[in-house]
Amino acid sequence: MGRLADIMTQCHGIDIDEAQERLLMDDLHAIMKVNETMNLTRILSEEGGIVLHLEDSLTGLPFVEDAPEGAYADLGTGGGFPGMPMCVMTGRQTLLVDSVQKKVRALEGVASQLGLGDKVDVYAGRIEDLGRERAGEFSVLTARALSALGSLMELASPLLKRGGRLVCYKAQPSEEELSCALGIQDMVGLTLKERRDFSLSDGSTRCIFVFEKTGKPRVKLPRRVGLAQKDPLRPR
Numbered sequence: 093m094g095r096l097a098d099i100m101t102q103c104h105g106i107d108i109d110e111a112q113e114r115l116l117m118d119d120l121h122a123i124m125k126v127n128e129t130m131n132l133t134r135i136l137s138e139e140g141g142i143v144l145h146l147e148d149s150l151t152g153l154p155f156v157e158d159a160p161e162g163a164y165a166d167l168g169t170g171g172g173f174p175g176m177p178m179c180v181m182t183g184r185q186t187l188l189v190d191s192v193q194k195k196v197r198a199l200e201g202v203a204s205q206l207g208l209g210d211k212v213d214v215y216a217g218r219i220e221d222l223g224r225e226r227a228g229e230f231s232v233l234t235a236r237a238l239s240a241l242g243s244l245m246e247l248a249s250p251l252l253k254r255g256g257r258l259v260c261y262k263a264q265p266s267e268e269e270l271s272c273a274l275g276i277q278d279m280v281g282l283t284l285k286e287r288r289d290f291s292l293s294d295g296s297t298r299c300i301f302v303f304e305k306t307g308k309p310r311v312k313l314p315r316r317v318g319l320a321q322k323d324p325l326r327p328r
């Protein structure tokens with residue numbers, strides 16, 4: 093058993109087999125290689141990558157596994173976290189979404205290098221535009237280090253089918269961020285299903301929020317590109 097599998101079993105009760113661990117480490121190494129010429133991540137050491145990219149990404153695994161069967165997308169994927177590790181672990185058809193074209197092209201190359209070319213698709217564009225093109229098609233979405241919870245809920249809602257889940261990775265949201273998010277649930281048609289607080293193996297604290305698409309949004313979504321993040325919805 094390697095270091096990542098050790099951490100996941102001991103700290104999170106999540107088992108990774110040898111082949112999965114090899115692929116996950118290959119992903120990390122491939123991203124670090126791309127990072128030599130393109131800014132994909134600020135985490136430069138292998139040890140940092142194991143904890144802050146792979147371990148952190150995989151803490152959301154039980155929530156993605158628990159979602160209804162069907163398509164999965166990682167919104168604002170950057171260097172492919174948590175999207176690529178989630179694809180390795182679940183085998184779900186995965187869409188990696190980012191507005192920066194060159195990041196997305198690099199991820200396409202990494203996926204084919206890992207032999208995941210048929211499982212991983214990429215979308216180079218804004219989440220709002222994807223929401224118009226593929227409304228209601230996704231069973232589960234993840235978003236890490238992308239935006240405030242309320243913005244994530246607004247961006248995700250049009251993409252989710254009823255019963256679909258949004259898994260948000262946060263450090264520690266402020267009381268204000270949380271109360272805004274809870275206050276717009278009806279407006280965007282999502283309901284908080286679960287919140288889990290935990291620590292990574294380096295002691296840093298994390299929080300995962302899982303929302304379920306439970307109804308039709310009361311406002312017309314997606315709004316104009318940029319508004320969800322620049323001028324988020326507020327509770328009325």
Ligand SMILES: C[S@@+](CC[C@H](N)C(=O)[O-])C[C@H]1O[C@@H](n2cnc3c(N)ncnc32)[C@H](O)[C@@H]1O
Pocket residue numbers: 167168169170171172173174189190191192195217218219220235236237238
């Ligand atoms: C801070 S990075 C996080 C990357 C990755 N999820 C992680 O945790 O390492 C946020 C990414 O989201 C992308 N992004 C931000 N807003 C977006 C939008 N509205 N549509 C598509 N991509 C977006 C940015 O280009 C950036 O790559």
